[in-house]
Amino acid sequence: VLYLPLTMHNPVTISKKACFVLQAEVFPYPEIGNDELEEIKQLVAPVEKFFSDDVDSAKIDREATIPPETLQGLKDLGLFGIMIPEEYGGLGLSNTIYARLNEIIALDGSIAVTLAAHQAIGLKGILIAGNEAQKQKYLPKLASGEHIAAFCLTEPGSGSDAASIQTRATLSEDGKHYLINGSKIWISNGGMADIMTVFARTEVEVDGVKKDKISAFIVERAFGGITSGKPEDKLGIRGSNTCELSFDNVPVPVENVIGEIGGGFKIAMNILNSGRFSMGSSCAGMIKKLIELTSEYATTRKQFNKSLSEFGMIQEKFAMMALNAFVMESMAYLTSGMMDRPGIPDCSLEAAMVKVFSSEGGWICVSEALQVLGGLGYTKNYPFERFVRDCRILPIFEGTNEILRMYIALTGMQYAGKILTGKIKEMKKGNIGLAIGMVSKKLRASLGASVDLGLTGKDGVVHPSLETIVDEQLVLKRVADVLIHIYAMTAVLSRASRSISIGLRNHDHEVCTLCAHSYNSPENNDANIKKIAKQVLENRAYICSHPLERTY
C-alpha cells in the first residue's frame, strides 16, 4: 500500500484535510535500461505495421468476428505469449514492455480484448499459481496461439459478488476426477477457447468442519461436457467472442487443480489484479491516435471563416485529450515499473487506481473526439463512433469501477485503521466487539477478499466513525476519488521531474500539462490549456516524449 490517508475525526472531510505520506518508491520515475529501450523500439515496429496495414477494424466490427488470417497474423507475430517465459515458448517480456505493446494493440478494441482475455487473465492462473507440470503441459501451445485460453468466473447470479458463485466441483468416487457442473456467462473467447481457467465451489474440511470453498481448475474443452452458447450481440468490441458456457459433469483430473483446493478465490483476485494496469497504456495509446485523427479535421475544417482549431472550446478538448493521455501514460508506466522490480510487490491498489482513471478518462475523451467531428463523427464512415462503443465496456469489465472504488477506499481505510487503533485509547468492549465482528465479515464478503481490514485493533478497539464505514458508499467514493487523483498527480510529478532532469524533448510541454492537471485554478488553467492545445494542434499529434525514453 502506497498511501495512507491519516484521517481525522470525520471521514466526510477527508478531501479537505487529508494528509498523506508518499513512499520513496515513486521517485525517481522508473527507468529501463538502454538495451531494453532498444528492444522495445524494435518490437513495436512490426506490430504497428501489422495494425496499420493488415487490421481492418471496420470490417471486424461490422462482421462481429476477427478474420482467421488476422488472428493467424497475431499468432505469428508472437502476441499470444508476450509474458509467458521463454522456456515455455513465449516472449518472456516484462510488464513494462507488455504495457508498451498494448498501446498499439488497443487500436482495435476487439483484438485487444481477445488477447487480454487469453493472456492477461485466461492463462495467468497457470502462470502465477500453476505447478511445473501444468506449465510444461499447457503453456507452450498457449504461447504459440495454437490453444486459446479463457477465464471463467462470472455466472448469471454472480458478477461483482464473485464469492457467491454456484458452479460446483465434486470429487468422483475413485478420487481421480472432479466433476464440474454449472454455467458461466460473459466469457470472452468462450466460443473458441481450448483451455479454460474455471472457478467452482468445492467441499473442504477445515478443522473437522465441512466448508464450501472456491477452487481453480484448468479445464480442457477436450474433456467433454462443455457447451458454448451463441456469441453475444454486443454494443462494442463486437469482434471479440463473448458467450455463455455450460458445464455438464465435466471430468477434470485432480492434477489440474491450480494451487490448493479451496484457494481459488485468492488466485482469482491475484489474476485480476495483475492484469489491470495495462488499461492505462491501452487508453493512452488510443487517445494519442484519436488526437492525430481529430486534429487533422480540426485544422482543416472551417466555420465562420476560421478553422475549428482556432476556437477555445475546441482547443479545450484537445488539451483535455493530451492531458488525459499524459496522466494515463504516467500512471501506467509508474505502476508497471514498480511491478517489474525484483520481488513480488503487491501493486493491486495502484493497478485499480489506474484502471478507474483510465476507463473513465478514456470514455470522456472518446466522446469529446467524436464531438469535434460533429455530425461526421456520428456516422459509421468514421471510426469515432466505433471507438465510443468499444470504450463503453471499460468501466464495466475487469472489476466495475464502483467495486474498485470501494476496494481503493477501504484498503486505504484499513491502513489508516491500523495506525489509528494504535493511537486511540481503549473504548468500551462487549457490544462493540460483536458489531465489529459483523462488520468485518460483511466487508470480507462484499469485497470477496479475505482481508483483515484492521478496523478492529486488539481488544476490539475501533474509531467510532469507521464502524459503519462499509455502508457509506458515497463517502467511500469521495475518498477513492481523492486517492486516485493523488496517485495521478504523483505519477505526473515523478515523470515530469525526470523529464526535466534528463532533458527529454518537449519537457516544458510536460510541465505545462502537469500544471493544468494538478493546479486547478481557472485563471491559471485557461492559459495552460491554450498553450497545450496550440502545440498539439500545430503538430497534429501528441507531442510529449514517451515516459520510457532516455537521453543517455
Add this chain to the structure above:
Amino acid sequence: MSGRVLVGVKRVIDYAVKIRVKPDNTGVVTDGVKHSMNPFCEIAVEEAVKLKEKKLIKEVVAVSCGPQQSQETIRTALAMGADRGIHVDVSGKDYENLGPLQVSKILAALAKQEDAQLILLGKQAIDDDCNQTGQMTAALLDWPQGTFASEVSLEGDKINLVREIDGGLEHIKINTPAVITADLRLNTPRYATLPNIMDSLMNNETELHKPNHRTSLCVGLIPLFETVAPEDMQGGTDRSGAMLRHTVLQSGKPKRIILSCLCI
C-alpha cells in the same frame, strides 16, 4: 561461387509520416520523426531471404550506410532472415552529403571484399527518389544489372529477370555476379516477428566499418541550395478544347470525333 548476397538497406523517414520542411529551408525535419526501412529495401531483403530458403544462395548480408541508428534497420533485416549485418558508419556532415554515388562506391568495395555473388537493392529510396545506386554500383563493378525486377529466378550461373518498364514487361537473362534492384511487385515482405527480433537482438551479428577513404565520400557532392514545400494545389483552368472533348464524350458520339479534336 561464394553463394553470398549483399542486400543494401536504407533508413528513411517512415512512409506514413507527414513530411515537414525545416523553418530555415535547409531540409526536412528528421528530429524525433519516425524512421523505418525503405519499403523497396524490405522487398529486396525478402527476395534474398526467399533465395536462401530455396537453398539457391548460402548467406544474406545486410548493409547500411549511415549513423548509429542505421543499426536498427540492419536488425530489422536480421529479424527478417538475414544472416549478418554490416554497418558502414557515416555521420554528421558526411551523412548529410551522402548520395548514390558515394554509397555505390562503398557497396562496390564491400562486394569485392565479401566476394558477393549478387547485390540486391531497392529500386529507389522514398526520401530522395534517386533511382541511381543500383545502376552506379553495377557500373563501378562492371557487372550486369537487372533493374525494376518484378520476377527473379536463378538458373545455374545465370539469372532470369522480368523487368517492369514503361511499355510493359521485359524478360532478360544476365550473368552472375550481378546487381538487381527490386520493384514493388517482386514479393510481399514478411513481418519481422517478435520472437525473431528478440533472437536478432541477442546475436550481435553486426560489424562496424568505417569508410576507408574519406575522399570517396567527398567526390561528386551535389550542393543543396534550398528545400521548400510544394505549393498548395490551385484550381484548374478551363480550356475550350477540353470542354469540347468532355461534352463529346458525354453525348456518346463515336471516337473518330474525339481524335479529330485532339489534332486541333
